[in-house]
Amino acid sequence: MKPGEANKSNEKIKQRKSLIRDYIIMGAVIVLAASALFIFPDKSNAVLNVSKNYFIELIMILPAIMVIIGLFSVWVPKETVVKYLGKTSGIKGIIIAIALGMLPTGPLYIAFPMAAALLKKGAKISNIVIFISAWACIKLPQELVEIQFLGIQFTLLRLGLTVIFIIIMGIMIEKTIGFTDRKKIQVDENY
Amino acid sequence: MSEFLKSYLTVIVINFIALAWLIYSVIKNKKKTGESLKAALKVFIKTLPMIIIIIIFIGFLLGFLPPDMISRVVGEQAGILGVFVTAVLGSVLFIPALISFPLAASLLDGGASVMSVAAFITTLTMVGVVTLPLEIKEMGKKMTILRNVFSFVFAIIIAIIMGVIL
Numbered sequence: 001m002k003p004g005e006a007n008k009s010n011e012k013i014k015q016r017k018s019l020i021r022d023y024i025i026m027g028a029v030i031v032l033a034a035s036a037l038f039i040f041p042d043k044s045n046a047v048l049n050v051s052k053n054y055f056i057e058l059i060m061i062l063p064a065i066m067v068i069i070g071l072f073s074v075w076v077p078k079e080t081v082v083k084y085l086g087k088t089s090g091i092k093g094i095i096i097a098i099a100l101g102m103l104p105t106g107p108l109y110i111a112f113p114m115a116a117a118l119l120k121k122g123a124k125i126s127n128i129v130i131f132i133s134a135w136a137c138i139k140l141p142q143e144l145v146e147i148q149f150l151g152i153q154f155t156l157l158r159l160g161l162t163v164i165f166i167i168i169m170g171i172m173i174e175k176t177i178g179f180t181d182r183k184k185i186q187v188d189e190n191y
Numbered sequence: 192m193s194e195f196l197k198s199y200l201t202v203i204v205i206n207f208i209a210l211a212w213l214i215y216s217v218i219k220n221k222k223k224t225g226e227s228l229k230a231a232l233k234v235f236i237k238t239l240p241m242i243i244i245i246i247i248f249i250g251f252l253l254g255f256l257p258p259d260m261i262s263r264v265v266g267e268q269a270g271i272l273g274v275f276v277t278a279v280l281g282s283v284l285f286i287p288a289l290i291s292f293p294l295a296a297s298l299l300d301g302g303a304s305v306m307s308v309a310a311f312i313t314t315l316t317m318v319g320v321v322t323l324p325l326e327i328k329e330m331g332k333k334m335t336i337l338r339n340v341f342s343f344v345f346a347i348i349i350a351i352i353m354g355v356i357l
Contacts, residue, residue, distance in 0.1 A: 019237060026240035033247045047254030054246045060202045062235070062242070064209035070231025071212050074223050104201040107287075109245055109322045112329035113238050119330075128330075129338055137316035141200045142288040149296040157353055158309060165345040173337045180333070 061106040069117050078121050085123035085131075094167055097127040101134025104141050111135040125177055126170035133166035241325040248321050249285045258286070262294055265311055266303045274354075277307040278347050281314030282339075285321045306354030313346035 037044040085093050101111075115128050123131075138159060146155045216224040261284065268276050286294070295308045318339050319326065326335040 022237075022240040026243050029244045029247055033251065036251070043254050046257065047250045049250075050253040051246050051250030054249055057202075058242065058246065061205055064206045066231040066235045066238075067209045067213060067228070068205075069234050070227040070229070071209075071216055073230045074227040075212075075216065104204045106201055106205060108316075108319055109242060109325050112322075112326050113234055116329040117234075125334070129334075132330075132338065133317060133342065136319075137313065139288065142292075145288070146292050149292040150299070154305070154309075154353075154357065157356060158313070158349065161349045161352055162313065165349060169338070169341045169345055173334065173341060176337055177333060 057107070061110065065106065065110050065114070069113055073117055073121075076121065081118060081121035081123050085118060085127045087124055089124065089127065093124060093127045094130055094170075097131040097170075098134045098138070098163065098166075101131045101136075102138050102140050104139060105135070108132075108136050124174065126174035129170040129173050130166050133162075133169065137162055137166075238325070238329075241328060245322055245325060252283075252285060252321070256284070258290065258294055261286075262298055262301075265307060266298050266301050268307050269304060271351075273304070274306045274310045274347060274350055278310040278314045278343060278350070281311040281346070282318035282343060283320045284315060285319070286315060288316065291315055304354060305357045306350045309353040310346055310350035313349055314343060317342040317346055 037047060083089070084096050089096070105111075111132050115132050118131065119125070119128050143155060143159065146158075213224070216227060261280070265277050265280060268274070291312060295312050298308050298311075299305070320339075323335065323339070326338075330338075
């Protein structure tokens with residue numbers, strides 16, 4: 001076996017181990033949660049209700065998101081991501097990152113695997129941070145609700161400030177990471 | 192917009208995109224479609240345990256701390272310290288935006304300051320303590336910590352600017 005292949009199979013074993021660990025932790029959390037509900041029976045209705053609602057939302061959204069990530073990883077060439085969100089994408093990259101984040105696509109925890117897929121294909125760290133942040137706080141249908149409840153002035157001011165600060169944050173985080181582990185990023189790029 | 196559309200817009204849009212792309216993929220190249228679906232299943236198996244854990248956590252959080260209790264605590268906060276406390280609360284809690292906006296409106300009506308409410312809404316969306324394990328798994332420790340710390344600080348700055356202007 002060549003050294004490269006050995007590395008690869010090591011990586012696979014490591015991945016499998018962490019997967020098994022995750023499922024064991026999940027099992028433990030479920031058992032703990034069930035016993036906690038047993039101890040506090042008066043709260044169990046409220047807890048189960050909330051979890052049930054999130055679970056239903058998840059079932060309606062998660063398969064679609066996973067299919068999109070799968071299609072993305074196979075169909076979208078690395079060059080395209082680099083061109084639109086990579087090193088030289090500039091202001092265009094920032095605008096695309098914000099636009100992608102704004103699409104009505106579900107809760108934040110779904111953004112992380114998406115962002116990881118984009119990062120792997122060569123997107124810039126600053127754009128990824130901007131993408132995650134925009135996903136978190138500038139969602140198209142949500143903003144209509146915000147205007148309805150908090151007024152147009154509050155909403156526009158908050159959105160304007162948020163856009164400015166997430167761009168600053170993206171650039172600052174990229175600089176910090178680039179400064180502390182320049183070496184590691186270079187290795188990733190070669191890979 | 193009708194109530195139905197508002198609550199299901201996300202579901203409809205995302206499933207439509209996935210389905211349209213999938214159909215395009217099948218027509219264009221069956222083999223690539225198979226690879227895509229395999230990759231999708233892999234991501235699904237990898238992310239599922241974390242997401243289930245997060246959902247259980249959220250259930251307990253909101254089950255033990257109902258929204259009216261949260262609004263009482265946020266409403267009582269005042270001044271810069273109050274902004275800080277509500278920002279922390281917003282970071283730890285996990286409330287869907289569709290519930291958080293009416294909650295915020297009722298807080299403002301009840302006399303809470305714009306600053307506290309803005310801090311609450313902004314950290315609620317941008318900083319996620321509950322989702323930290325998944326974020327670390329996908330994005331790495333360094334980026335996750337940086338993003339959440341920066342978001343927390345910027346949320347407070349945004350809140351202060353909003354309090355001064357409005």
